Amino acid sequence: MQTCIRCNHxxxxxxxxxxxxxxxxxxxxxxxxxxxxxxxxxxLCCDCFDRLVDECVLSPVVGEVGLF
Ligand SMILES: [Zn+2]
Incomplete structure (x- = not known):
């Protein structure tokens, strides 16, 4: 049985x-x-995650992950 998982935000x-x-x-x-x-x-869902990152005063984005 699959449990329904929801975004907390x-x-x-x-x-x-x-x-x-x-x-x-x-x-x-x-x-x-x-x-x-x-x-x-x-x-968090992707939208709320993106919003959280956008709202950070100091960006937690370190850089792009290299794709090989
Ligand atoms: Zn959400």
Missing amino acids: CGKQLDELDMRESFTIHTTAGYGSKYDLNEIDLR
């Missing part, structure tokens, strides 16, 4: 492309976060 059901991107953060929030000691499992 927009609620969209992740399609095949989103799953290939598979952007996830799994962590336990630390001291200083309002989610202190909560377990976090964040999953």
